[in-house]
Amino acid sequence: MTQHFAYQALPSRIVFDTLSPALLAAELDRLGVARALILTTPPQEARGQEIARMLGNRGAGVFAGAVMHTPVAVTEQAVETLRRLGADGVVAFGGGSTTGLAKAIALRTDVPQLIVPTTYAGSEVTPILGETEGGVKTTRTSPAILPETVIYDVDLTLSLPPRLSATSGLNAMAHAAEALYARDGNPVTALMAEEAIAALARALPRIVAAPEDRDARSDALYGAWLSGTCLGTVGMALHHKLCHTLGGSFGLPHAETHAIVLPHAMAYNAAAAPEAMARIARALGAADPAAGLFALGRQLGIDQSLQAIGMPADGLDRAADLAVERPYWNPRPIERDAIRRLLARAWAGDAPEA
Ligand code: NAD
16 A cells, blocks of 8 residues: 655653652753753642752742643743743643643743653643633644653652543543544554553553552553654644633633543544544454443543533533634534534533444
8 A cells, every 4th residue: 555644753852760860960961951940830839849859959949830721921920930040941840731831931931841741631742832811722833832851750640639640541542542533644643642542541440440550650651642742743633622612612621521522522533534443442442432432431430521520501502613613624524513412412421422
């Protein structure tokens, strides 16, 4: 068979290791960073301070103000702190919210980023940044946004609560699943995507049963890295469009929304993307991807209805309208009535359409 594709690898350095003063010093040396500002969220501040101690006199301070949706006002405050403390690099310790802040700072100052992820969001390996100002979200993609170095340390993920681990892991799986039918898909990304789904599907039930299972956590982190790489390499489709609409216009929580919508988006696209579905099914060890993902969500004990996470019933029509407006490319055309039915099922917590 003749292959036609383009594949653009992204220049990130990936390290799976235990965080230590020596490792941090070596990685900051590679980046040419003399003094780093540590970024984290308010709940993880104490652990941010531990990293500051590891950095010794290369630590410029801790900015523990990262929040969801990367508000520009917070970024401006962080940039001011970076300048005041004379830092020439950032170390981000946390999930997608903290990584978002690091990216926003790098975009404005060009300082190198070292990311230490503690969830499975995958943002650390993408050149994508979503920022909010005055309630409006703007998403942009640029090589200047892509973090230079990522250190994945499994021990730093053990504290991620089981429920958040499950939804964050399914959020990661969504990147891989959509990569398999991306318009600009390619065989290398497909290999990563299938491997990612298999690793996450193996790991998540074990993590929910035993959150301190290091082997399962390690498998999930590996799957999350691969999933993030898929997100950074190819375009996303209906599933991501629906989740961005529900998050952006109705304030629904990020990972939870992805976890609920994924089986329904797969059912919508099943007939239009048979090869992708065969790979997802193989990775899940299920006969049908949509039913397999729905059963996995139930096994993990996550919320399976949009209603349960705050979606108003009278918002479904507007959500369907928004999803049809300026749609992302999708293997099956975006049909308003079918999308409205999909949303109704997801809202009620019904199984995806067979
Ligand atoms: P998050 O970063 O908001 O973290 C959720 C909560 O979990 C926070 O309170 C955090 O302090 C806490 N937490 C994180 N790790 C923990 C740990 N190991 N132990 C205990 N608590 C921990 O959530 P997220 O789902 O990782 O990120 C969501 C954000 O990332 C959204 O804004 C989303 O848009 C963005 N995102 C961006 C991309 C991209 O490529 N640009 C990709 C994925 C997600």
